[in-house]
Amino acid sequence: MPLPEPIMDARNRPLRDLRISVTDKCNFRCQYCMPAEIFGPDFVFLPQHKLLSFEELARLTRIFASLGVGKIRITGGEPLMRKDLPVLIRMIREVEGVHDIAMTTNGSLLARHARALKEAGLDRVTVSLDSLDEERFGRMNGRGYRVADVLNGIEAAAEAGLGIKLNMVVQRGVNDQDILPMARYFREQKHTLRFIEFMDVGNSNGWKLDQVVPSSEIVRMIHEEMPLEPVDPNYFGEVATRYRYVGEKTEIGLISSVTQAFCSTCTRARLSAEGKLYSCLFASTGDDLRAPLRDGQSDEEIRELIRTIWEKRDDRYSEVRGNATPDLKQRAKVEMSHIGG
Structure with missing residues (x-):
């Protein structure tokens, strides 16, 4: 059966991806996401x-799939802090139209769950890791977790047959000295490493523009030691700009929300753990889907609510950040820990 045509927003962007936060809790206290002084x-x-x-x-996933969504990403907080998560993965796997299920995780709990997640139907994991230096990583995660905890999770995921990518949030003066060591290590491991520009998500991460390391600088740094060549996008709306090491299949990616905004191709909606639908990572408010679910509204009524929300969507925060009005700059934004990345 052919997939339904995706619905389009006010800027002609299709709804194709749904990111589902299953918990607002996390065992890390990364400064750019859940700083310990606040959380x-x-x-x-x-x-x-x-x-x-x-x-x-699962019901919402079926409704979104009927509107053209085929890719689901499980997020948090840390999603593996939600008990019995493989049960949800199995339920989503059974939804007609869903062809890809991924999960973003800090990796610290992955070793004990990787096989069960794969058996339940998870396709891929994206593991966040910001340094291979033990002291720096412990300080950055705010709880003293070891690099080995994460590397063990990555190894278990590989052994279970899950696809693997790594995400590194780069902050100047914090972990920019780890760019090359991370690139060397994961090149050797043949895993895709993606470098993420430090973003002004939420209200509590102390974002400053001078802490952003532009993706172009990262590419130049790696290319000088390990020559790179560009790779075409896999699909419309792919977030990362891709490169591979010359003569190899191993890639890196750059997620450049600050210096090279990709709002014009954004196809993602985000569902918070308490059931609010957010149309942008930098949004201030979300639309409540939990109430209609629990008030007995039909699938068709909820489907039309989602359609109306998406068709009105006009978000493009990253494109206007530099010329933002004072009220836009000062408005409160939903925390990343609340809706995932």
């Missing part, structure tokens, strides 16, 4: 009854 021991996370159940998430 400390007294911080109150969502109670269980406010989280969407697996049945509700």
